[in-house]
Amino acid sequence: MRRFIGFLKKEFLHIFRDSRTLVFLFGIPVAQLLIFGFVIVNDINNIDVLIVDHSGDEVTQEIIQKLSGNPYFHIISSQNTEPYEDLFKKGTIQEVIVFENNLSRKYFIENTASVQLLADGSEPNKAHLIVNYTQGVLQNYFSKANPDYSNPNFNVRMFFNEELRSPYVFVPGTMALILMLISAMMTSISITREKEMGSMEILLASPMRPVQIIAGKVLPYLFLSVINAGIIICLGYYVFQVPIEGSLILLMAESILFIAMALALGIMISAISPNQMVAMMISMFALMMPTMLLSGFIFPIDSMPVLLQWISAFMPPRWFILILKRIMLKGVNFTYIWKETAIIAGMFIFFLMVSIRKFKIRLE
Amino acid sequence: MRQLITLIQKEFIQIFRNRTMLPIIFLMPLIQMAVLVFAATFDLKHIDVAVVDPKPTQSSRRIIASLQGNPLYSVNRYTGVTDAEKSFLSDENDLILVFPTHFEKKILHDGFEVQILVDAVDSRSAQLAVAYLQETLMNQIPGILMNVSGLSERSIQKARLHVIPRYLFNPELDYKQYMFPGLLVVLTSAVGIFLTAFNIVREKEVGTIEQVNVSPIHKTVFIVGKLIPFWIIAMFEMAFGLLIGHLFYNITVAGPLGDLFIFTGAYLLLGLGLGLLISTFAHTQQQVMFLSWFFMMIFILMSGIFTSTDSMPLWAQKANILNPMAHFMKVIRMIILKGSSLSDVIRPFLFIISYAFIVLLTAIIRYRKNEI
Numbered sequence: 001m002r003r004f005i006g007f008l009k010k011e012f013l014h015i016f017r018d019s020r021t022l023v024f025l026f027g028i029p030v031a032q033l034l035i036f037g038f039v040i041v042n043d044i045n046n047i048d049v050l051i052v053d054h055s056g057d058e059v060t061q062e063i064i065q066k067l068s069g070n071p072y073f074h075i076i077s078s079q080n081t082e083p084y085e086d087l088f089k090k091g092t093i094q095e096v097i098v099f100e101n102n103l104s105r106k107y108f109i110e111n112t113a114s115v116q117l118l119a120d121g122s123e124p125n126k127a128h129l130i131v132n133y134t135q136g137v138l139q140n141y142f143s144k145a146n147p148d149y150s151n152p153n154f155n156v157r158m159f160f161n162e163e164l165r166s167p168y169v170f171v172p173g174t175m176a177l178i179l180m181l182i183s184a185m186m187t188s189i190s191i192t193r194e195k196e197m198g199s200m201e202i203l204l205a206s207p208m209r210p211v212q213i214i215a216g217k218v219l220p221y222l223f224l225s226v227i228n229a230g231i232i233i234c235l236g237y238y239v240f241q242v243p244i245e246g247s248l249i250l251l252m253a254e255s256i257l258f259i260a261m262a263l264a265l266g267i268m269i270s271a272i273s274p275n276q277m278v279a280m281m282i283s284m285f286a287l288m289m290p291t292m293l294l295s296g297f298i299f300p301i302d303s304m305p306v307l308l309q310w311i312s313a314f315m316p317p318r319w320f321i322l323i324l325k326r327i328m329l330k331g332v333n334f335t336y337i338w339k340e341t342a343i344i345a346g347m348f349i350f351f352l353m354v355s356i357r358k359f360k361i362r363l364e
Numbered sequence: 365m366r367q368l369i370t371l372i373q374k375e376f377i378q379i380f381r382n383r384t385m386l387p388i389i390f391l392m393p394l395i396q397m398a399v400l401v402f403a404a405t406f407d408l409k410h411i412d413v414a415v416v417d418p419k420p421t422q423s424s425r426r427i428i429a430s431l432q433g434n435p436l437y438s439v440n441r442y443t444g445v446t447d448a449e450k451s452f453l454s455d456e457n458d459l460i461l462v463f464p465t466h467f468e469k470k471i472l473h474d475g476f477e478v479q480i481l482v483d484a485v486d487s488r489s490a491q492l493a494v495a496y497l498q499e500t501l502m503n504q505i506p507g508i509l510m511n512v513s514g515l516s517e518r519s520i521q522k523a524r525l526h527v528i529p530r531y532l533f534n535p536e537l538d539y540k541q542y543m544f545p546g547l548l549v550v551l552t553s554a555v556g557i558f559l560t561a562f563n564i565v566r567e568k569e570v571g572t573i574e575q576v577n578v579s580p581i582h583k584t585v586f587i588v589g590k591l592i593p594f595w596i597i598a599m600f601e602m603a604f605g606l607l608i609g610h611l612f613y614n615i616t617v618a619g620p621l622g623d624l625f626i627f628t629g630a631y632l633l634l635g636l637g638l639g640l641l642i643s644t645f646a647h648t649q650q651q652v653m654f655l656s657w658f659f660m661m662i663f664i665l666m667s668g669i670f671t672s673t674d675s676m677p678l679w680a681q682k683a684n685i686l687n688p689m690a691h692f693m694k695v696i697r698m699i700i701l702k703g704s705s706l707s708d709v710i711r712p713f714l715f716i717i718s719y720a721f722i723v724l725l726t727a728i729i730r731y732r733k734n735e736i
Contacts, residue, residue, distance in 0.1 A: 024654035028661060035665050039680040088532055089702050107523050114526035121531030122701035124542050125406050126672045131529045142525045152476040152505055156494055159452055164487035189650055276649045277562055281388040289396060293403045298670055300489050303409040305402050329485050332453050
C-alpha cells in the first residue's frame with residue numbers, strides 16, 4: 001500500500017509540474033463554455049436585404065418602411081443593376097425580397113398575391129431562419145391589414161425552458177464532451193508515453209502489480225475530472241443560470257460513473273496503440289468529431305439516417321447527455337434514468353474487460 | 365538541394381514505414397467524411413406528438429388522422445394531460461397537442477383553439493417542432509372551419525399571400541453540402557497543424573533531433589524538409605476528400621478546381637507554420653498535444669463550422685481575424701458551393717499568405733539548433 005501511495009504521488013507530480021498540462025485540463029472546459037455562451041449565437045441580426053419592388057404602390061412602400069424600422073433588417077438600395085447572384089457571391093447581400101407588380105390590387109381584389117424571397121442556401125441554417133423570419137413579418141402585416149376568421153389560437157407553452165435559452169443545451173453537452181475527451185485522452189497518452197519512453201519496463205519490473213500501476217495512472221485523472229465536472233456545473237449554475245432541479249448527489253454519482261467509463265476507454269486505447277502519436281490520432285479522429293456530431297449535442301439524433309442513429313447508440317456521451325438534461329433540467333429521480341445508467345455501466349465493464357485482456361505485462 | 369531531397373526522402377520513408385500511422389492518415393478521414401457528413405442536419409425529420417383529446421369530435425379525429433398520415437409525426441395517445449406531461453420526463457414525446465373538451469363548440473364561439481405543450485430543453489428543435497405542427501394544423505383549419513360553421517371558403521379566409529422562398533447555390537437546403545466543406549477544413553488542418561508539430565517534437569523527445577542538429581544541415585533546410593512532406597500529404601488529403609465528396613455526396617466544386625488548390629496550398633503553409641511554431645514551445649509530445657488541442661478546439665468552434673460567423677458578437681468577429689480556420693472555412697464554401705474564383709477571394713488569399721509568412725518566419729527564428 002505504501003508503495004502504491006508513492007506511485008500515486010509520482011503521477012500527481014507528473015501532472016502538476018507542467019503548467020501546460022494544467023492550462024489544458026482546466027482551460028479547455030472554461031474556454032469552451034465561454035465560447036458557446038458568448039460567441040456561438042444562433043440569432044440573426046443585420047440581415048442585408050435587397051428589395052426589388054415591381055409594384056411600387058402604397059402597400060409595398062409601407063412594408064419597406066416597416067422593414068427598415070426593424071433592427072433585424074438592413075435595407076440595401078435597390079438601384080443596383082448587378083445580377084443578384086454576384087451580390088450573393090460577394091457577400092454584400094443575404095436576402096432579396098421581390099414584390100410582384102400590382103401587389104396590393106392582387107391581394108385585396110383578386111385575393112391572391114405572391115412575394116418571392118431569395119436567400120443564400122450555402123448556409124442552410126441561416127437561410128432557413130432568415131426566410132422564416134421575413135415570412136412571419138410579411139404574413140403578420142397582411143393579416144393585420146385584412147383580418148379574417150381563419151386566425152387560429154395556438155396556446156403554446158414551453159416546458160423546462162420557457163425563455164428558450166441555449167445554455168440548457170450546451171452546458172450538459174460541453175460537460176459530456178470535456179469529461180469524455182480529457183479522461184480518455186489523458187490516460188491513453190500518459191500510459192503510452194511510459195511505453196514509448198521505456199519507463200514502462202521499469203514499472204513492470206518493479207514489485208507492483210499491473211493493476212496497481214494502472215490504478216495509479218488512472219486515479220489522478222479521476223480526481224481531476226471530478227473537479228472539472230464541478231467547475232463546469234458551477235460555471236453553468238452561476239454564469240449561465242442552468243438550474244440543478246434534481247439531486248446533486250445523483251448528478252455527481254452519475255458523473256463519476258461516466259468518468260470511470262471514459263478512463264477505462266483511455267486504458268483500452270493505450271493497450272492497442274504502440275505510441276503516443278497513434279493514441280492521439282485515435283483520440284482525435286475516433287473521439288472528438290464523432291462525440292461532437294453523433295452525441296446529439298449539436299445535431300438532433302432523431303433526424304439522422306437510421307444507420308447513424310445506431311452508431312450513435314455506441315457513443316457514451318449520448319446517454320450521459322440525456323442523464324444530465326433529465327437530472328439538471330427536469331429534476332427526475334433515478335427511476336427515469338436507470339436505463340441510460342445501465343448502458344454506461346455496461347460500456348465501462350466492456351472497456352475494462354478488453355483492456356485487461358489486451359494489456360501486456362511482458363515487453364516485446 | 366541534395367540535402368533537402370534526402371531529408372524529404374527520409375521523412376516519407378519514416379511515414380510509410382509506420383504501419384499504424386498509414387491507416388490513420390488515410391482511413392480515418394475516409395470514414396469521417398463518409399459518416400459524419402450525414403449526421404449534420406439541424407432539420408427535424410421526426411416528431412413524437414402526444415395527443416390528448418378528452419371528448420373526441422369529428423374535427424379532432426380529422427386532425428389526428430392527418431397527423432397519423434404524415435410520416436413526420438408519430439402520434440401517441442394519452443387520456444390525461446398529466447400523463448402526457450410525465451412522458452416529457454423520459455423524453456418520449458417532443459410535443460403535446462391538447463384539444464379543449466368542447467372543441468367544435470369552441471370553434472363556433474371563439475374560433476379555432478388548441479393547446480400545444482413543448483419540451484423546450486433544446487430550444488432550437490422545440491421551436492422548429494412547434495412551427496411544423498402549426499403549419500400542419502394551418503392546412504387543416506379552413507376545411508374544419510367550413511365543416512363546423514357551414515360558412516363559405518371566401519368568408520373564412522379572405523385573401524392569401526404566397527411567400528415563395530428560393531435558395532440560391534443550394535436549392536434544397538441540403539445540409540450535407542454545407543457540412544462537407546467544413547469537415548474538409550477540419551481534416552486538412554488536423555493534418556497540417558497536428559502532424560507537423562507532433563513529428564518534430566517526437567524527434568526532440570526521442571533524441572534523434574540531436575543528430576540532425578550536429579550535422580552540417582542548415583536549420584532552414586531541415587525545417588523545409590520537415591514541412592514539404594506534410595504539405596504534400598495534406599494536399600493529398602484535400603484531393604482525397606473532394607473525391608469522396610464527389611462519389612458519396614455528388615458534390616462538385618462549383619468554382620475553378622485549380623483556385624481551390626492554390627488557396628489550400630497557401631492555407632497549409634499557414635497551418636504547417638502554426639504546427640512548427642507550437643513545436644518550438646513544447647518539449648514533449650504530450651505538451652504538443654495539449655497546446656494544439658487547445659488552439660484547434662477554439663479555432664474549430666469559432667470557425668463557423670456549425671453556425672454563421674456573421675451572427676457572432678463584434679469582438680468575436682474581430683478576434684476571428686487571427687483564426688486561420690475561419691478564413692479557410694469561408695473561402696472553401698464560397699469556392700465549392702457558390703462558384704467563386706480566386707479573384708473573388710483575393711483579399712483573404714493575400715491575408716493568409718502574409719500571415720503564413722509571418723508565422724513561418726517567427727517559427728524559424730525561434731527554432732534553435734543548439735537548444736537542449
